[in-house]
Amino acid sequence: MNSLISVIIPVYNVENYLSKCVDSVLDQTYKNLEIILINDGSTDKSGEVCDALSVLHKNVKVIHQPNGGVSKARNTGMTRSTGTFVSFIDADDTINPRMFEVLHNELTMHRADIAVCGISYTTIATGINSDCLENTRAFSGVDAAMNMLYQYDISNSPCAKLYTKLALDGVTFPEGLNIAEDLHFNYHAFLKSGKVVVSTLKLYNYLQRAGSAMNSSFSVSRMHGLRIAENILKDSKKQSLELYHAAESRAFIEAIYIATDLVDNYNYKQERLECEGVIRSLRVDIIKNNQVKRMYRVYALIAFLSPFLLIKLLNVRKRTIRNKGIYEKSFS
Numbered sequence: 001m002n003s004l005i006s007v008i009i010p011v012y013n014v015e016n017y018l019s020k021c022v023d024s025v026l027d028q029t030y031k032n033l034e035i036i037l038i039n040d041g042s043t044d045k046s047g048e049v050c051d052a053l054s055v056l057h058k059n060v061k062v063i064h065q066p067n068g069g070v071s072k073a074r075n076t077g078m079t080r081s082t083g084t085f086v087s088f089i090d091a092d093d094t095i096n097p098r099m100f101e102v103l104h105n106e107l108t109m110h111r112a113d114i115a116v117c118g119i120s121y122t123t124i125a126t127g128i129n130s131d132c133l134e135n136t137r138a139f140s141g142v143d144a145a146m147n148m149l150y151q152y153d154i155s156n157s158p159c160a161k162l163y164t165k166l167a168l169d170g171v172t173f174p175e176g177l178n179i180a181e182d183l184h185f186n187y188h189a190f191l192k193s194g195k196v197v198v199s200t201l202k203l204y205n206y207l208q209r210a211g212s213a214m215n216s217s218f219s220v221s222r223m224h225g226l227r228i229a230e231n232i233l234k235d236s237k238k239q240s241l242e243l244y245h246a247a248e249s250r251a252f253i254e255a256i257y258i259a260t261d262l263v264d265n266y267n268y269k270q271e272r273l274e275c276e277g278v279i280r281s282l283r284v285d286i287i288k289n290n291q292v293k294r295m296y297r298v299y300a301l302i303a304f305l306s307p308f309l310l311i312k313l314l315n316v317r318k319r320t321i322r323n324k325g326i327y328e329k330s331f332s
Contacts, residue, residue: 002032003084005100005162008077009091010038010070015045017092017207022053022060025089030100035060036077037091041067046091071173071181074158078172084165088158092207099203103162106197110138113167113193118202119160135200141193142243148186149232149246150291151253153198156183160204167193180225180254187232191239222258223271226278229254245285249292252282256299259311260318276307283307 007025011018018037025035037054039047039062050062063076074088085104089095103115139147139154148154158173171188173181190196229251236247259275262268286292286300302310 002030002104004082005030005033005085005087005104006077006081006083007033007035007087007089008038008074008081009035009089010040010073010077011042011046011050011091012040012067012070012073013042013044013046014091015042015049018046018049019053021089021091021094024094024097026057027097028095028100029098030104033059033100034081034083036080037062038073038077039064040069040073041065069175069178071178072175074173075175078168081165086163086165086168087161090159090206093159094205096203096205100162102199102201102203106136106199107162107164110136110195110197112138112195112197113141113164114144114189114196115162116154116196116198117160117204118200119155119157119204119206120202121206121208137198139196139198141190141196142240144193144196144198145187145190146243146246148183148190149250151250151293154196156180156186157206158182158185159206163189174228177224177228179222180228183225183232183250184228220268220271222261225254226251226258226275245289245291248282248285249289249296251278252286252300253296255279256311256314259307260314263308263311263315276311279303279307279310
């Protein structure tokens with residue numbers, strides 16, 4: 001019999017999306033699943049939907065807790081999980097019926113610790129795009145971390161991944177930091193892993209909503225992303241020079257992401273200046289690093305003239321995109 005997979009779904013004010021999300025898990029070809037819904041203090045009817053689903057399906061478990069953020073909800077789910085494997089799904093997303101079958105097969109075939117699949121991004125709840133040819137690559141844990149930091153093929157989202165429980169021993173989401181908490185989590189999970197396998201199949205459907213965390217108006221908590229990137233930069237320096245250079249790239253782009261939202265926001269001038277300082281301190285190394293994406297090296301060249309000019313140009317681009325009704329997790 002296949003080993004048990006614990007599917008952890010944090011729930012907060014998603015009453016209109018949750019049933020479809022859970023249905024996509026229940027429809028999996030891989031059947032040995034426990035579905036853990038963590039109702040994180042929802043103020044709509046999400047909690048009632050959770051309870052109704054647990055009555056209908058014996059493998060759906062519900063945990064109700066006061067609102068503490070997505071990191072705390074995921075940590076609660078990990079603590080209460082009993083599976084050999086763990087996966088995370090956002091409650092407004094859906095997955096292809098074969099996602100867990102594919103990821104489980106990749107893990108066992110390659111004797112890996114983490115398996116990753118592709119993500120389809122959409123602004124509406126459409127079908128899953130899994131039409132691309134399947135291709136799987138294997139990485140060492142360190143190489144997977146570098147791939148993620150350079151923002152190549154592996155996203156920092158905990159979704160679209162299947163983890164062995166052993167790979168997550170001692171790894172948690174930083175509570176109170178609900179921006180880039182996934183970057184922290186996966187960085188440490190990858191470093192603990194001997195092998196990570198990545199499939200090109202797009203088996204996870206990520207719904208980009210205007211009200212989601214990365215598309216909502218700026219708050220000072222957005223600086224948590226920079227704090228996490230800086231913490232990774234410090235840690236990577238202890239690991240290897242190659243990993244450190246990859247972490248430089250991620251910190252550089254994180255500073256740009258944040259500063260672009262602050263260019264005309266005079267309430268957060270100090271935060272913008274802090275981001276500009278990070279951009280200044282890293283721009284030369286980014287230009288010299290051939291592993292950094294060409295577009296980001298162009299950003300660094302513009303920043304060499306003026307960090308403010310760079311973020312002003314990118315702010316204009318971002319507003320143009322959003323005026324067309326397209327919401328992005330990032331503008332890259």
